[in-house]
Amino acid sequence: MACRKGDLERVRYLTDQKEINLNVRDKWDSTPLYYACLCGHPEVVSYLLENGARCEANTFDGERCVYGALTDQIRKMLNNFSVISSRVRRREPFHEFLRRLLEEGENTDITFVVNGTHIKAHRFVLTSRSDYFEQQILTGRWKNRDIVFINNSLVDSSVFYRMIEWLYTGQVKFAVSQYEDALRLCKQCRLEDLEEEIQSAFIKAASFVASKRGCSRIKHFQIESQKSQKDLLEDLSVLAMLTLPYEFQFQWHYWMELPMRPKALGCNEFIDIIFRIGSHIFQCHKAMFCTRSDYFKALIDDHFQESSWDSSLNVPVIDIHNVEPNVFAIIVNHVYSNIQHLSLDNVYDVIEVAEMFFLPDLKKQCGVFLTGFVEIDNAVDLIFTARLFNIPKLEHSCVDFMAKNIEEMVKNEKFKELVLNDARNVKSREETDSIDIVDEIRYVLRTTNLNSLSSITEAELQLECLDSFLEELNLEA
Numbered sequence: 001m002a003c004r005k006g007d008l009e010r011v012r013y014l015t016d017q018k019e020i021n022l023n024v025r026d027k028w029d030s031t032p033l034y035y036a037c038l039c040g041h042p043e044v045v046s047y048l049l050e051n052g053a054r055c056e057a058n059t060f061d062g063e064r065c066v067y068g069a070l071t072d073q074i075r076k077m078l079n080n081f082s083v084i085s086s087r088v089r090r091r092e093p094f095h096e097f098l099r100r101l102l103e104e105g106e107n108t109d110i111t112f113v114v115n116g117t118h119i120k121a122h123r124f125v126l127t128s129r130s131d132y133f134e135q136q137i138l139t140g141r142w143k144n145r146d147i148v149f150i151n152n153s154l155v156d157s158s159v160f161y162r163m164i165e166w167l168y169t170g171q172v173k174f175a176v177s178q179y180e181d182a183l184r185l186c187k188q189c190r191l192e193d194l195e196e197e198i199q200s201a202f203i204k205a206a207s208f209v210a211s212k213r214g215c216s217r218i219k220h221f222q223i224e225s226q227k228s229q230k231d232l233l234e235d236l237s238v239l240a241m242l243t244l245p246y247e248f249q250f251q252w253h254y255w256m257e258l259p260m261r262p263k264a265l266g267c268n269e270f271i272d273i274i275f276r277i278g279s280h281i282f283q284c285h286k287a288m289f290c291t292r293s294d295y296f297k298a299l300i301d302d303h304f305q306e307s308s309w310d311s312s313l314n315v316p317v318i319d320i321h322n323v324e325p326n327v328f329a330i331i332v333n334h335v336y337s338n339i340q341h342l343s344l345d346n347v348y349d350v351i352e353v354a355e356m357f358f359l360p361d362l363k364k365q366c367g368v369f370l371t372g373f374v375e376i377d378n379a380v381d382l383i384f385t386a387r388l389f390n391i392p393k394l395e396h397s398c399v400d401f402m403a404k405n406i407e408e409m410v411k412n413e414k415f416k417e418l419v420l421n422d423a424r425n426v427k428s429r430e431e432t433d434s435i436d437i438v439d440e441i442r443y444v445l446r447t448t449n450l451n452s453l454s455s456i457t458e459a460e461l462q463l464e465c466l467d468s469f470l471e472e473l474n475l476e477a
Contacts, residue, residue, distance in 0.1 A: 002032075201221045292335045
């Protein structure tokens with residue numbers, strides 16, 4: 001409300017009193033900045049940006065502030081403060097999952113109190129990603145401690161949080177003013193890779209500012225390199241592999257070509273849930289599954305009353321039914337690392353299980369995989385699969401293939417049945433529009449690759465072929 005009214009003194013009071021900590025991500029997110037932009041209060045916008053409010057390039061939070069800005073002055077201010085980024089940063093589902101894993105704090109088991117600021121985290125993530133955290137948590141001064149107090153004037157709580165964020169997501173934004181503190185903390189925690197990333201990004205940001213007029217007020221720089229993403233996926237893949245039954249681990253290591261870094265071996269001490277399929281035991285972490293899937297969250301919270309107890313490991317056990325263990329291994333690796341080993345032998349089973357477990361991103365990955373295998377004989381079957389499991393990309397690929405090969409498709413009995421089925425659906429709805437699959441094919445033929453006279457002529461011939469086919473079926477569409 002203070003930001004909407006432009007009450008800068010009230011905004012300063014709230015942030016000074018730490019009722020809203022803009023430097024540590026919390027429930028407020030970018031909402032105060034958005035309202036200040038929307039209502040046209042440049043002084044409030046400037047203050048929020050200078051104190052770390054989120055306005056990241058090419059994200060929903062950043063874009064809504066830019067597009068909602070009331071004046072060009074505010075819009076220019078946002079652009080000048082925007083993050084220096086090496087690539088377009090999309091709201092990719094897996095990154096969003098990792099971000100929520102940290103921000104929502106589902107089933108955290110360690111809390112860092114840094115000069116009064118509480119930062120919750122998961123031991124299994126920290127030990128799998130950092131030699132320093134692994135040593136301190138497994139054998140060092142943080143062993144068996146749920147709360148770690150860090151009272152050191154040289155440690156900035158917001159910088160410490162950003163460091164943890166990088167361990168979780170492989171990317172992070174720092175304020176330029178935090179540069180020295182971030183380097184010092186990286187040295188203390190022996191995060192050489194992050195230290196190099198910070199130095200490189202800072203130099204790049206400084207170079208950009210020096211080369212562009214009007215950009216002297218850029219306050220943040222982004223850490224997001226291909227190397228950090230690769231290391232993140234490797235660490236999470238090793239973590240996923242360690243959750244699998246022993247008989248799957250060697251096979252999975254071969255598939256994924258993992259480095260088998262020794263630092264990940266201690267993280268399996270922090271398992272807190274077991275999934276059991278017959279005699280196969282998957283030793284996992286609640287936080288990963290609860291944050292990734294509402295189905296697993298309900299299952300783990302025992303909404304379905306399917307949990308038992310393992311007295312030796314002192315963790316709950318959930319029996320998984322009607323799923324093959326090799327398919328569940330794919331589910332586990334997807335949950336942890338967003339990587340799947342798919343084949344034509346298992347992809348349909350994986351789609352079905354992904355639907356059951358509420359994993360839409362896995363269904364999408366399966367659809368992408370199947371787009372590489374569309375043929376005359378299976379195009380219709382894949383259309384039905386795409387419709388049944390709501391996989392638009394797969395359906396669009398099949399339609400494109402049918403349109404390009406319409407002369408062959410009209411000879412196919414399955415295609416004939418598809419057209420008739422869609423025609424029956426139109427009649428049952430008592431609509432006057434044309435048949436769905438016919439509409440989609442015509443749209444592709446009329447809009448795709450019409451960049452020459454020959455392509456236009458070919459498209460016209462294909463449309464005539466489709467029309468003749470419909471006449472043979474006595475369909476008006």
